[in-house]
Amino acid sequence: MLRRLWRALSAVAFLIVVVAGAGLALSITRYADQTSSASADAAMVLGAAVANRTPTPVFEERLRHAAGLYHAGRVRLVVVTGGRGPGDALSEGEAGRDWLIAHGVTAADIAVETRSRTTIQNLRFSLPILEARGVRTVLLVSDPLHMRRSTIIARRLGLTVEPSPTRTSRYRTWRTQAPFVARETWFLAQYLSTGL
Known part of the structure; x- marks a missing residue:
């Protein structure tokens, strides 16, 4: 009797986890299409990676999108984020800055x-940087499938942000998107439950 009850409770708990995970995954994919047409004080580019002092294609798309916002007059400042990975000569922020300067920012x-x-x-x-530069509103720039989690985190940190996902992405097919969605679902669930 006790064993049967334990199995039933385990099955219910498993179903709850599956349904919750599916709900998060659905919210991530639906939010990927959200983009703001507003202007803001700054565009914030979330780092990706650097290879040989050069932004990777994913990071470059984010930088290209932020440069487009800047050249269109929708932001007055571009904030580039990201530290230095193992063996990297430049941080993501520095490599991103150099790319933006080379592209007219x-x-x-x-x-x-x-x-x-x-x-x-x-x-x-980035919070102290934004404060020092008088930034009150931010267009958050990243890959579409990364926007849900990053926007939630930004708002919980007190930032006034709107999503501005890249129009192009290396993650175009279901084969490349599925692992990204799975990873984002895991990280979003972890953040919502632990704040980490």
Whole structure:
């Protein structure tokens, strides 16, 4: 009797986890299409990775999108985030700054955060930079499937943010998107339950 009850409770708990996970995954994919047409004080580019002092294709798409916002006059400042990975000569922030300057963004209109290694750190470590530059509103720039989690974290940190996902992404097919969605679902569940 006790064993049967334990199995029933285990099955119910498993179903709850599956349904909750599916709900989070669905919210991530639906939110990927959300984009703001508003202007803001700054665009914040969440770091991705650097290879040989050069932004990876995923990071480059984020930078290209932020440069487009800047050149369209929708932001006055671009904040680039990301620290240095093992063996990297430059941080993501520094490599992103160099890319933006090479693509016509004025150096004085770029702020760089160079210590972070995670999305939470990207956002948290940028807070003093935003405050120092008088930034009150932010367009958050990342891959579409990364927007749900990063926007939730940013808002919980007290930032006034709107999503501005890249229009193009390396994650175009279900084969490439599925692992990204699974990873984002795990990290979002972890953040919502632990704050980490």
